[in-house]
Amino acid sequence: MRLHVADHPLVAHKLSVLRDAKTPSPTFRQLVDELVTLLAYEATRDVRTHEVEVVTPVATTTGVKLADPNPIVVPILRAGLGMLEGMTRLVPTAEVGFLGLQRDEETLEAITYANRLPDDLTGRQCFLLDPMLATGNTLVASIDYLLQRGARDVTAVCLIAAPEGLKVVEEFVGDRADVQIVVAAVDERLNEKAYIVPGLGDAGDRLYGIV
Template identity: 45%
Template sequence: MNDNIFILDHPLIQHKITMMRVRSTGTNEFRRLTDEVAILMGYEALRDLPLKNIDIETPLQKCSAPVLAGKKLAIVPILRAGLGMVNGLLSLVPSAKVGHIGLYRDHITHEPHEYYCKLPDSIEERTIVVLDPMLATGGSACTAIDFIKQQGGKHIKFMAIIAAPEGLKKLADAHPDIQIYCGHLDECLNDECYICPGLGDAGDRIFGTI
Protein backbone atom coordinates (compact mmCIF):
# COMPACT_ATOMS: atom_id res chain seq x y z
CA MET A 1 0.00 0.00 0.00
CA ASN A 2 1.09 3.59 -0.65
CA ASP A 3 3.32 4.87 2.17
CA ASN A 4 1.07 7.95 2.42
CA ILE A 5 -2.05 5.88 3.20
CA PHE A 6 -2.80 5.20 6.87
CA ILE A 7 -5.65 2.89 7.91
CA LEU A 8 -6.06 3.56 11.63
CA ASP A 9 -6.78 0.31 13.48
CA HIS A 10 -6.95 1.67 17.03
CA PRO A 11 -9.53 -0.34 19.01
CA LEU A 12 -11.41 2.79 20.15
CA ILE A 13 -11.73 4.05 16.58
CA GLN A 14 -13.00 0.67 15.39
CA HIS A 15 -15.52 0.38 18.26
CA LYS A 16 -16.93 3.86 17.69
CA ILE A 17 -17.21 3.37 13.92
CA THR A 18 -19.22 0.19 14.55
CA MET A 19 -21.62 2.17 16.75
CA MET A 20 -21.92 4.76 13.96
CA ARG A 21 -22.88 2.04 11.48
CA VAL A 22 -25.83 0.78 13.53
CA ARG A 23 -29.10 1.81 11.87
CA SER A 24 -30.77 2.65 15.21
CA THR A 25 -28.03 5.08 16.34
CA GLY A 26 -29.79 8.45 16.64
CA THR A 27 -28.65 11.87 15.47
CA ASN A 28 -27.27 13.07 18.80
CA GLU A 29 -25.27 9.89 19.38
CA PHE A 30 -24.05 9.85 15.77
CA ARG A 31 -22.77 13.42 16.09
CA ARG A 32 -20.98 12.59 19.33
CA LEU A 33 -19.34 9.52 17.82
CA THR A 34 -18.26 11.48 14.74
CA ASP A 35 -16.66 14.06 17.00
CA GLU A 36 -14.88 11.40 19.08
CA VAL A 37 -13.57 9.51 16.04
CA ALA A 38 -12.29 12.78 14.57
CA ILE A 39 -10.36 13.46 17.79
CA LEU A 40 -8.78 10.01 17.80
CA MET A 41 -7.90 10.19 14.12
CA GLY A 42 -6.60 13.73 14.47
CA TYR A 43 -4.21 12.64 17.22
CA GLU A 44 -2.57 10.28 14.69
CA ALA A 45 -2.77 12.58 11.67
CA LEU A 46 -1.18 15.55 13.46
CA ARG A 47 1.78 13.77 15.02
CA ASP A 48 4.18 15.44 12.57
CA LEU A 49 3.13 19.06 13.12
CA PRO A 50 6.27 21.25 13.26
CA LEU A 51 7.53 22.48 16.64
CA LYS A 52 9.81 25.24 17.88
CA ASN A 53 11.22 25.92 21.34
CA ILE A 54 10.33 28.97 23.39
CA ASP A 55 11.61 30.17 26.74
CA ILE A 56 9.14 29.78 29.60
CA GLU A 57 9.15 29.86 33.37
CA THR A 58 7.60 27.00 35.35
CA PRO A 59 6.80 27.31 39.07
CA LEU A 60 10.29 25.89 39.68
CA GLN A 61 12.62 27.31 37.02
CA LYS A 62 13.11 28.74 33.53
CA CYS A 63 13.42 26.32 30.62
CA SER A 64 13.10 25.92 26.88
CA ALA A 65 9.97 24.01 25.80
CA PRO A 66 8.25 23.09 22.49
CA VAL A 67 5.16 24.75 20.98
CA LEU A 68 3.58 24.51 17.55
CA ALA A 69 5.58 26.43 14.96
CA GLY A 70 4.75 28.67 12.01
CA LYS A 71 1.27 29.33 10.63
CA LYS A 72 0.05 26.11 12.23
CA LEU A 73 -3.08 24.38 11.01
CA ALA A 74 -5.88 24.91 8.51
CA ILE A 75 -8.94 22.67 8.80
CA VAL A 76 -11.00 22.44 5.60
CA PRO A 77 -14.23 20.42 5.77
CA ILE A 78 -15.99 19.43 2.55
CA LEU A 79 -19.55 20.66 3.03
CA ARG A 80 -21.72 19.55 4.47
CA ALA A 81 -20.79 16.25 6.10
CA GLY A 82 -17.21 17.34 6.80
CA LEU A 83 -18.54 19.90 9.28
CA GLY A 84 -19.26 17.04 11.67
CA MET A 85 -15.52 16.41 12.10
CA VAL A 86 -14.39 20.02 12.63
CA ASN A 87 -14.95 20.30 16.39
CA GLY A 88 -12.88 17.17 16.98
CA LEU A 89 -9.86 18.75 15.30
CA LEU A 90 -10.46 22.12 16.97
CA SER A 91 -10.47 20.45 20.37
CA LEU A 92 -6.90 19.34 19.62
CA VAL A 93 -5.71 22.62 18.01
CA PRO A 94 -8.05 25.46 19.07
CA SER A 95 -5.94 28.04 17.22
CA ALA A 96 -6.46 26.36 13.84
CA LYS A 97 -8.09 28.36 11.05
CA VAL A 98 -11.12 26.88 9.32
CA GLY A 99 -11.91 27.08 5.61
CA HIS A 100 -14.81 25.52 3.71
CA ILE A 101 -15.24 23.83 0.35
CA GLY A 102 -18.80 23.27 -0.87
CA LEU A 103 -19.38 20.42 -3.30
CA TYR A 104 -22.45 18.47 -4.32
CA ARG A 105 -22.59 15.19 -6.24
CA ASP A 106 -24.73 14.84 -9.34
CA HIS A 107 -27.08 11.94 -8.61
CA ILE A 108 -26.93 10.75 -12.21
CA THR A 109 -23.26 11.16 -13.18
CA HIS A 110 -21.94 11.00 -9.58
CA GLU A 111 -19.51 13.81 -10.52
CA PRO A 112 -18.77 16.59 -7.97
CA HIS A 113 -19.71 20.23 -8.62
CA GLU A 114 -18.33 23.20 -6.66
CA TYR A 115 -20.59 25.86 -5.17
CA TYR A 116 -18.30 27.42 -2.53
CA CYS A 117 -14.58 27.67 -1.71
CA LYS A 118 -13.10 29.87 1.03
CA LEU A 119 -9.67 29.11 2.49
CA PRO A 120 -7.68 30.73 5.34
CA ASP A 121 -4.99 33.27 4.51
CA SER A 122 -1.37 32.19 4.00
CA ILE A 123 -2.67 28.77 2.99
CA GLU A 124 0.66 27.94 1.36
CA GLU A 125 2.36 28.10 4.78
CA ARG A 126 -0.10 25.93 6.67
CA THR A 127 -0.59 22.24 7.26
CA ILE A 128 -4.03 21.62 5.76
CA VAL A 129 -6.37 18.86 6.91
CA VAL A 130 -9.28 18.19 4.55
CA LEU A 131 -12.24 16.48 6.24
CA ASP A 132 -14.98 14.30 4.80
CA PRO A 133 -16.46 11.36 6.74
CA MET A 134 -16.91 9.27 3.60
CA LEU A 135 -14.36 8.68 0.84
CA ALA A 136 -16.59 6.97 -1.72
CA THR A 137 -15.78 7.54 -5.41
CA GLY A 138 -12.98 9.93 -4.52
CA GLY A 139 -14.36 12.59 -6.86
CA SER A 140 -15.15 15.19 -4.21
CA ALA A 141 -11.87 14.65 -2.38
CA CYS A 142 -9.82 15.00 -5.58
CA THR A 143 -11.72 18.13 -6.61
CA ALA A 144 -11.35 19.74 -3.17
CA ILE A 145 -7.61 19.10 -3.12
CA ASP A 146 -7.31 20.46 -6.67
CA PHE A 147 -8.87 23.72 -5.43
CA ILE A 148 -6.52 23.91 -2.48
CA LYS A 149 -3.44 23.34 -4.62
CA GLN A 150 -4.65 25.97 -7.12
CA GLN A 151 -4.68 28.48 -4.25
CA GLY A 152 -1.16 27.56 -3.15
CA GLY A 153 -1.71 24.80 -0.58
CA LYS A 154 1.19 22.38 -0.35
CA HIS A 155 1.15 20.46 2.94
CA ILE A 156 -2.14 18.55 2.69
CA LYS A 157 -3.67 15.69 4.65
CA PHE A 158 -7.05 14.06 4.04
CA MET A 159 -9.15 12.42 6.76
CA ALA A 160 -12.11 10.10 6.16
CA ILE A 161 -13.85 7.96 8.74
CA ILE A 162 -14.76 5.31 6.16
CA ALA A 163 -13.28 4.75 2.69
CA ALA A 164 -14.12 2.55 -0.27
CA PRO A 165 -11.18 0.91 -2.07
CA GLU A 166 -12.20 2.62 -5.32
CA GLY A 167 -12.14 6.11 -3.81
CA LEU A 168 -8.96 5.52 -1.87
CA LYS A 169 -7.13 4.41 -5.03
CA LYS A 170 -8.46 7.33 -7.06
CA LEU A 171 -7.37 9.89 -4.46
CA ALA A 172 -3.95 8.30 -3.94
CA ASP A 173 -3.33 8.12 -7.68
CA ALA A 174 -4.47 11.69 -8.33
CA HIS A 175 -2.58 13.20 -5.37
CA PRO A 176 0.29 10.87 -4.39
CA ASP A 177 1.94 13.67 -2.39
CA ILE A 178 -0.79 13.95 0.28
CA GLN A 179 -1.26 11.84 3.40
CA ILE A 180 -4.57 9.98 3.60
CA TYR A 181 -5.96 8.83 6.96
CA CYS A 182 -8.93 6.43 7.10
CA GLY A 183 -10.71 4.99 10.11
CA HIS A 184 -11.82 1.90 8.19
CA LEU A 185 -11.48 0.55 4.64
CA ASP A 186 -14.81 -0.95 3.61
CA GLU A 187 -15.63 -3.54 0.94
CA CYS A 188 -16.81 -1.67 -2.16
CA LEU A 189 -19.17 0.84 -3.75
CA ASN A 190 -22.68 -0.28 -4.75
CA ASP A 191 -24.39 0.60 -8.04
CA GLU A 192 -25.41 3.99 -6.63
CA CYS A 193 -21.82 4.73 -5.52
CA TYR A 194 -22.54 4.38 -1.81
CA ILE A 195 -19.97 2.67 0.40
CA CYS A 196 -20.88 -0.86 1.55
CA PRO A 197 -21.40 -1.85 4.28
CA GLY A 198 -20.93 1.84 5.11
CA LEU A 199 -23.12 3.77 7.49
CA GLY A 200 -25.61 5.47 5.18
CA ASP A 201 -25.48 9.15 4.26
CA ALA A 202 -23.17 10.74 6.86
CA GLY A 203 -24.50 14.25 6.25
CA ASP A 204 -28.10 13.18 6.75
CA ARG A 205 -27.23 11.31 9.93
CA ILE A 206 -25.15 14.17 11.38
CA PHE A 207 -27.77 16.84 10.67
CA GLY A 208 -30.90 14.75 11.19
CA THR A 209 -32.22 15.16 7.65
CA ILE A 210 -32.92 11.52 6.93
Protein backbone atom coordinates in the same frame (compact mmCIF):
# COMPACT_ATOMS: atom_id res chain seq x y z
CA MET B 1 -0.01 9.55 -1.10
CA ARG B 2 0.25 8.08 2.36
CA LEU B 3 -2.58 6.14 4.00
CA HIS B 4 -2.92 5.78 7.77
CA VAL B 5 -5.63 3.52 9.21
CA ALA B 6 -6.12 4.26 12.91
CA ASP B 7 -5.90 0.80 14.47
CA HIS B 8 -7.20 1.35 18.00
CA PRO B 9 -9.91 -0.42 20.05
CA LEU B 10 -11.71 2.85 20.87
CA VAL B 11 -11.76 3.83 17.21
CA ALA B 12 -13.16 0.43 16.24
CA HIS B 13 -15.80 0.56 18.99
CA LYS B 14 -17.07 4.02 18.07
CA LEU B 15 -17.10 3.18 14.38
CA SER B 16 -19.17 0.06 15.07
CA VAL B 17 -21.83 2.13 16.83
CA LEU B 18 -21.81 4.64 13.95
CA ARG B 19 -22.43 1.85 11.46
CA ASP B 20 -25.53 0.64 13.35
CA ALA B 21 -28.64 1.82 11.48
CA LYS B 22 -30.46 2.12 14.82
CA THR B 23 -28.05 4.75 16.20
CA PRO B 24 -30.04 8.04 16.46
CA SER B 25 -28.72 11.34 15.10
CA PRO B 26 -27.78 12.89 18.50
CA THR B 27 -25.67 9.85 19.39
CA PHE B 28 -24.26 9.73 15.85
CA ARG B 29 -23.15 13.38 16.08
CA GLN B 30 -21.52 12.84 19.48
CA LEU B 31 -19.65 9.76 18.30
CA VAL B 32 -18.42 11.47 15.13
CA ASP B 33 -17.09 14.28 17.31
CA GLU B 34 -15.27 11.82 19.59
CA LEU B 35 -13.96 9.70 16.74
CA VAL B 36 -12.60 12.69 14.85
CA THR B 37 -10.65 13.81 17.92
CA LEU B 38 -8.99 10.38 17.99
CA LEU B 39 -8.26 10.56 14.26
CA ALA B 40 -6.98 14.13 14.63
CA TYR B 41 -4.37 12.87 17.08
CA GLU B 42 -2.98 10.66 14.31
CA ALA B 43 -3.45 13.26 11.56
CA THR B 44 -1.43 15.91 13.40
CA ARG B 45 1.53 13.67 14.19
CA ASP B 46 3.67 15.65 11.71
CA VAL B 47 2.30 19.10 12.47
CA ARG B 48 5.11 21.67 12.34
CA THR B 49 6.46 23.09 15.61
CA HIS B 50 9.31 25.26 16.85
CA GLU B 51 11.17 25.32 20.15
CA VAL B 52 10.23 27.79 22.89
CA GLU B 53 11.58 28.50 26.34
CA VAL B 54 9.24 27.48 29.17
CA VAL B 55 9.63 28.56 32.79
CA THR B 56 8.16 25.91 35.09
CA PRO B 57 7.65 26.38 38.87
CA VAL B 58 10.97 24.54 39.29
CA ALA B 59 13.25 25.42 36.38
CA THR B 60 13.56 26.70 32.82
CA THR B 61 13.23 24.14 30.05
CA THR B 62 12.64 23.86 26.34
CA GLY B 63 9.22 23.08 24.93
CA VAL B 64 7.52 23.31 21.56
CA LYS B 65 4.80 25.48 20.07
CA LEU B 66 2.89 25.13 16.81
CA ALA B 67 4.80 26.95 14.11
CA ASP B 68 3.50 29.88 12.08
CA PRO B 69 1.54 30.04 9.90
CA ASN B 70 -1.16 28.20 11.81
CA PRO B 71 -2.63 25.07 10.23
CA ILE B 72 -5.93 25.51 8.41
CA VAL B 73 -8.83 23.10 8.85
CA VAL B 74 -11.25 22.83 5.92
CA PRO B 75 -14.51 20.92 6.43
CA ILE B 76 -16.24 19.94 3.19
CA LEU B 77 -19.85 21.04 3.50
CA ARG B 78 -22.19 19.83 4.75
CA ALA B 79 -21.19 16.55 6.36
CA GLY B 80 -17.68 17.78 7.14
CA LEU B 81 -19.15 20.31 9.58
CA GLY B 82 -19.94 17.43 11.91
CA MET B 83 -16.20 16.76 12.15
CA LEU B 84 -15.05 20.34 12.77
CA GLU B 85 -15.38 20.58 16.55
CA GLY B 86 -13.60 17.27 17.08
CA MET B 87 -10.65 18.55 15.03
CA THR B 88 -10.42 22.06 16.47
CA ARG B 89 -10.69 20.71 20.01
CA LEU B 90 -7.27 19.18 19.47
CA VAL B 91 -5.86 22.12 17.44
CA PRO B 92 -7.68 25.19 18.80
CA THR B 93 -5.22 27.65 17.21
CA ALA B 94 -5.97 26.38 13.70
CA GLU B 95 -7.79 28.65 11.29
CA VAL B 96 -10.94 27.35 9.64
CA GLY B 97 -11.92 27.58 5.99
CA PHE B 98 -14.98 26.14 4.28
CA LEU B 99 -15.44 24.34 0.99
CA GLY B 100 -18.84 23.41 -0.37
CA LEU B 101 -18.98 20.49 -2.77
CA GLN B 102 -21.75 18.09 -3.60
CA ARG B 103 -21.87 14.95 -5.72
CA ASP B 104 -23.90 14.92 -8.90
CA GLU B 105 -25.85 11.69 -8.40
CA GLU B 106 -25.90 11.01 -12.16
CA THR B 107 -22.28 11.72 -13.13
CA LEU B 108 -20.83 11.16 -9.62
CA GLU B 109 -18.63 14.23 -10.23
CA ALA B 110 -18.09 16.83 -7.52
CA ILE B 111 -19.66 20.27 -8.00
CA THR B 112 -18.23 23.25 -6.10
CA TYR B 113 -20.90 25.64 -4.83
CA ALA B 114 -19.14 27.59 -2.05
CA ASN B 115 -15.71 28.38 -0.65
CA ARG B 116 -14.28 30.49 2.11
CA LEU B 117 -10.52 30.01 1.86
CA PRO B 118 -7.44 32.24 1.66
CA ASP B 119 -6.27 32.91 -1.90
CA ASP B 120 -2.73 31.91 -0.94
CA LEU B 121 -2.10 28.70 1.02
CA THR B 122 1.64 28.55 0.36
CA GLY B 123 3.42 27.05 3.35
CA ARG B 124 0.20 26.14 5.15
CA GLN B 125 -0.55 22.69 6.49
CA CYS B 126 -4.11 21.94 5.41
CA PHE B 127 -6.51 19.44 6.98
CA LEU B 128 -9.55 18.44 4.94
CA LEU B 129 -12.53 16.94 6.77
CA ASP B 130 -15.01 14.68 4.97
CA PRO B 131 -16.67 11.64 6.58
CA MET B 132 -16.78 9.43 3.48
CA LEU B 133 -14.13 8.78 0.86
CA ALA B 134 -16.28 6.90 -1.66
CA THR B 135 -15.59 7.52 -5.37
CA GLY B 136 -12.77 9.92 -4.49
CA ASN B 137 -14.10 12.63 -6.80
CA THR B 138 -15.05 15.05 -4.04
CA LEU B 139 -11.74 14.65 -2.25
CA VAL B 140 -9.78 15.02 -5.50
CA ALA B 141 -11.66 18.23 -6.30
CA SER B 142 -10.97 19.53 -2.78
CA ILE B 143 -7.28 18.66 -2.88
CA ASP B 144 -6.98 20.25 -6.33
CA TYR B 145 -8.65 23.39 -4.96
CA LEU B 146 -5.99 23.64 -2.24
CA LEU B 147 -3.09 22.85 -4.57
CA GLN B 148 -4.18 25.61 -6.96
CA ARG B 149 -3.78 28.03 -4.05
CA GLY B 150 -0.25 26.91 -3.28
CA ALA B 151 -0.77 24.21 -0.65
CA ARG B 152 1.66 21.29 -0.79
CA ASP B 153 0.98 19.64 2.57
CA VAL B 154 -2.56 18.25 2.77
CA THR B 155 -4.03 15.72 5.19
CA ALA B 156 -7.56 14.41 4.67
CA VAL B 157 -9.36 13.05 7.72
CA CYS B 158 -12.21 10.66 6.83
CA LEU B 159 -14.23 8.22 8.90
CA ILE B 160 -14.18 5.46 6.28
CA ALA B 161 -12.87 4.96 2.76
CA ALA B 162 -13.47 2.66 -0.19
CA PRO B 163 -10.51 1.10 -2.04
CA GLU B 164 -11.81 2.55 -5.33
CA GLY B 165 -11.74 6.08 -3.93
CA LEU B 166 -8.29 5.69 -2.45
CA LYS B 167 -7.01 4.59 -5.86
CA VAL B 168 -8.55 7.62 -7.56
CA VAL B 169 -6.93 9.99 -5.05
CA GLU B 170 -3.56 8.25 -5.30
CA GLU B 171 -3.56 8.45 -9.11
CA PHE B 172 -4.49 12.14 -9.00
CA VAL B 173 -1.91 13.16 -6.40
CA GLY B 174 1.10 11.31 -7.86
CA ASP B 175 4.16 13.30 -6.80
CA ARG B 176 2.42 16.70 -6.96
CA ALA B 177 2.24 17.16 -3.20
CA ASP B 178 2.56 15.51 0.20
CA VAL B 179 -0.94 14.13 0.78
CA GLN B 180 -1.92 11.91 3.68
CA ILE B 181 -5.27 10.17 4.21
CA VAL B 182 -6.22 9.28 7.79
CA VAL B 183 -9.22 6.97 8.24
CA ALA B 184 -10.82 4.78 10.89
CA ALA B 185 -11.32 1.95 8.38
CA VAL B 186 -11.02 0.96 4.73
CA ASP B 187 -14.22 -0.84 3.76
CA GLU B 188 -14.82 -3.57 1.18
CA ARG B 189 -16.02 -1.76 -1.94
CA LEU B 190 -18.54 0.59 -3.57
CA ASN B 191 -21.95 -0.68 -4.61
CA GLU B 192 -23.71 0.13 -7.89
CA LYS B 193 -24.91 3.46 -6.44
CA ALA B 194 -21.36 4.40 -5.37
CA TYR B 195 -22.13 3.94 -1.67
CA ILE B 196 -19.48 2.42 0.57
CA VAL B 197 -20.12 -1.20 1.62
CA PRO B 198 -20.67 -2.00 4.46
CA GLY B 199 -20.35 1.72 5.18
CA LEU B 200 -22.59 3.66 7.52
CA GLY B 201 -25.14 5.21 5.18
CA ASP B 202 -25.27 8.87 4.18
CA ALA B 203 -23.21 10.65 6.84
CA GLY B 204 -24.81 14.04 6.22
CA ASP B 205 -28.32 12.67 6.61
CA ARG B 206 -27.40 10.75 9.71
CA LEU B 207 -25.77 13.82 11.25
CA TYR B 208 -28.40 16.39 10.37
CA GLY B 209 -31.46 14.58 9.06
CA ILE B 210 -32.86 14.39 5.54
CA VAL B 211 -33.52 17.82 4.01
